[in-house]
Amino acid sequence: MLSELILSEMHQLADKGMPLHRQLYEAMRRAILEGKLHAGDKLPSSRELTQDLDLSRNTVVAAVNQLVTEGYLVSRVGSGTYVNDQTRPITRLRPARAHTHTGLSNRGVAVSTQFTSAQLEVQPFTPGVADFSAFPVSLWQRLQNKHWRMTYPDMLDYSYGGGHTPLRRAVADYLRVSRSVPVEVEQVIITNGTQQSLDLCAHMLADYGDTVWMEDPAYWGAVKAFTAAGLKLHAVAVDPQGMAPSAVDEKHPPRLIYTTPSHQYPTGAVMSLARRQQLLALGQQHNAWILEDDYDSEFRFSGPPLSSLAGLDTDSRVLYLGSFSKVLYPGLKLGYLVVPKSLAAAFKQAHYDLNRPGQLPLQAALAEFIELGHFAAALRKARQSYAQRRKCLLDALQPVLGDRASISGAEQGLHLCLQLPTEVDDEALARRIGQAGMVVRPLSAYCLQRQDAKGLVIGYGYATLGDIAHWGPVLARLVSNAIEGL
Secondary structure, eight states: OHHHHHHHHHHHHGGGTOOHHHHHHHHHHHHHHTTSSOTTOBOOOHHHHHHHHTOOHHHHHHHHHHHHHTTSEEEETTTEEEEOTTOOOOOOSSOOOTTOOTTOOHHHHHHHHSSOOTTOOSOTTOTTOOOOTTSOHHHHHHHHHHHHHTOOGGGGSOOOSSSOHHHHHHHHHHHHHHSOOOOOGGGEEEESSHHHHHHHHHHHHOOTTOEEEEEESOOHHHHHHHHHTTOEEEEEEEETTEEOOOTTGGGSOOSEEEEOTTSOTTTOOOOOHHHHHHHHHHHHHTTOEEEEEOTTTTOBOSSSOOOOSGGGOSSSOEEEEEESTTTSOGGGOOEEEEOOHHHHHHHHHHHHHHHOOOOHHHHHHHHHHHHTTHHHHHHHHHHHHHHHHHHHHHHHHGGGOSSSOEEESTTBSSEEEEEOOTTSOHHHHHHHHHHTTOOOEEGGGGOSSOSSOOEEEEEOSSOOHHHHHHHHHHHHHHHHHHHHTO
């Protein structure tokens, strides 16, 4: 019976810390690849699977939809869901050797095994994910269609000047006003997101084996980018005032300093003015470049807006990174990099040679979207929505707060950090929460060297008010049980 087969497979995956929908997805995928489910087999309805497996319908639908997206299953309107006719079982000629990574370079092994995001699927409380369901799709389609109709041949070519000039101008205008970044159009480079910006900085400003100072805990995406570039990571502890370089750290002179000063990821700490000035002085002292990732500066819910680190820079040492993904939608894959004037020409040339950037009609549509005020309107709407979700989550977590648990980073962004006692096994707690149908990340999973940072990174960007009202008390209860059990 199919349900018995799936439950057997899920039982083998339960100890690996996967959330339920991921267990179900993996169990069904394995059954297809191993020939236990055959091409053309029809699956029971989601309602039947829900009853047979004793799972929530959301869990079943999430797993089935992922398998349809990846081509393992096909959904036929009015008929049902079937195993794809093109799917063939995998035949193993010899026993698989686990974790050998045959053929990968040392960097390849590190990139594919360290700080992986395999469990960051979109579920209630997944950190780092925005709600793009309210994006004005019809309006966006009209703008794109308009620019496709009027596109000249050169708009179909690669982008050789750092991006579409009207978009670069719109970005420069926005950053000068909202983030106090002293920027001219020539300094703006349009990239396909923060990861490409980081990769470009790593290759243009550092050589293989150079040292990059990283916040600890650290943003996993930056860890990946610098590891792939062959840089040596040096962990600098984060405290409530942000990145906290010490005399010990200075014994490892940096070539690059990567920081998220406005809302440290993942702790949410806001870098103090004194610490910002210290970092700029250290950059000058060591002739190091500072990479300021301002990934969610648009969403600040209490207190005055924070000026950027770049706005304090008088030595042309800070490179500023931003993205449109949080306000608009992740699949847009457009970000921006602001470089000192002395680097602009070299960066544009390298960006063209290494990445062959394009998407000019898309950039043109985004430029008009900003110029007509739609970006500002989307941002206002998003701020209001996220502020409500934030408050709802804070209210739900209130019962667990006290001497042994506290919240950091709730003033800004799309996530908060629930700081827990060092005795808590936050990885085990995150697994228990996953088994209950939610996805959070243990704070310790972001650490490079620290052993004392324990907690949960909880996102509210993609969780609806209804989800938070339902799942928030469940989350709070599980956390309370963990604390009381110490």
